[in-house]
Amino acid sequence: MSKDLFSDILYVDTYLKDQRSEVKFKELLPKLDKEYKETTPTQEIRFPKKAFSAKLKYYEKLIDKTTATHFNEMISELDRTSTNEHLQFLYQKWHNRFVSYLINIQQYIQNNEMQEKAFVVPGASADADHTHAIFYLKANAILLFLELQERFNEHSNEDILTQEQIHELYFKELPPQDLYVVDFSGKPISNPKPSKNVGGKFNAIKADLDFRIPNDKILTYAELVKQSKADALARLEERLVEENLIDNKYSFIDKRGNKQVIAAFLLSLFEKGYFNERIFPDNKPSKKIERKHITKFFAHRYGPGSNADKEYRNFEGTMRPKYDNLLIKHPWLDQIS
Structure with a gap:
């Protein structure tokens, strides 16, 4: 992957182009380092289907890593004391990025005529793993958008959207029966990275x-x-x-x-x-x-x-x-x- 998995998997190094064998993916899985969130998240993924193939497990892990990287970078930039104008600029930058992910993923799903049942229902599609990977990417894009809103919406005049409204507005669909993103239920991070104080020592x-x-x-x-x-x-x-x-x-x-x-x-x-x-x-x-x-x-x-x-x-x-x-x-x- 070159720069950003959320774009690359759709347009550059796509899931279907990756023809490495299952044996190779089994070798690669333990070598793929995990990126840890530096602050306790407010949301987590609850995906309706477990990955079974080594390739799909690898891509889920890769998506998780990219999501954690964006999460940490977003908080590092926005969790600071600065001018209102600066924080509004930063919020809009991340908002625009996450909206572009949602729009691009929706366009890819529409162009490839993908449906959730293709990977949720066993045997429903020969392309199940490919669809699974893209919908897992979709779930993580929604998570990032919700995290941005939950933490920093006071820096923006954008409408605050529920997860259901995200499905309606950006994916032109009714939300799934079981939402992909739920409130975080894990243990809090005991030593979160301290916030930045721009403009002098307190x-x-x-x-x-x-x-x-x-x-x-x-x-x-x-x-x-x-x-x-x-x-x-x-x-x-x-x-x-x-x-x-x-x-x-x-x-x-x-x-x-x-x-x-x-x-x-x-x-x-x-x-x-x-x-x-x-x-x-x-x-x-x-x-x-x-x-x-x-x-x-x-x-x-x-x-x-x-x-x-x-x-x-x-x-x-x-x-x-x-x-x-x-x-x-x-x-x-x-x-x-």
């Missing part, structure tokens, strides 16, 4: 932010945060920047799902004892620190759009399972100590 501040307008109704940093936890909190705020939850000026990044992660972050801090239990105002009775004091402090610290009081309250109550799932999806939250 220096966490172990105090109130002097560029925020003072508010007497909000606790001070010293009143809320235990002195013994200030260094640990600073490291965690550096992680918030790496995870694209806040930027290097302490401003919340208003991205879908970010507020829930902030709420889970605050609840984890509370449960791990980062906050004082009471405050002692001058010449007044001591006052217990409550949830509202915590969420108001961080809403002020992280700026517009960051108030996660509702989400925090829900996580304390009926949506505790959602909080637990966020700890699984974002292992760094579960590692707060």
Whole structure:
């Protein structure tokens, strides 16, 4: 394959042109290195048919490797702190690439009169493996498109499409009875590659932010945060920047799902004892620190759009399972100590 399997398998080194023997493919399979995803995916392939021939297994592995490479490159480029214009440009670049995959695969399927039953139903077609390979490529193209939307759609004005709508819009068909792409069910990657922070090093501040307008109704940093936890909190705020939850000026990044992660972050801090239990105002009775004091402090610290009081309250109550799932999806939250 020359440059990009998603194009080459359709136009250059096609599946049918590859006339190497089954014995040769059996030799090649263990030599084909696997590309590992560097960040926990949100989607995975659930394909309706298992590959049996060595050639088909080889091509599935090759497609998996190419998909993982694109996945890693996409996240490396987009998972960063940069200008809105730059991120919008990058999103559109990847969107255009993945749309071209979908369109080209559809054209190939149409030109070759391929149908899913040709490889799903045993004995339905002598060309079953060829069709299987192209539909597996199709499934991976859909996965990449969905991953882009799920993670970075805030950088685009493009319509957000469901998997069913992708089948309708790009493949002019009803979706298959069993969708090819499903929510990821594997173990989270414990040491994901850190995000890029374009535009300078972030220096966490172990105090109130002097560029925020003072508010007497909000606790001070010293009143809320235990002195013994200030260094640990600073490291965690550096992680918030790496995870694209806040930027290097302490401003919340208003991205879908970010507020829930902030709420889970605050609840984890509370449960791990980062906050004082009471405050002692001058010449007044001591006052217990409550949830509202915590969420108001961080809403002020992280700026517009960051108030996660509702989400925090829900996580304390009926949506505790959602909080637990966020700890699984974002292992760094579960590692707060």
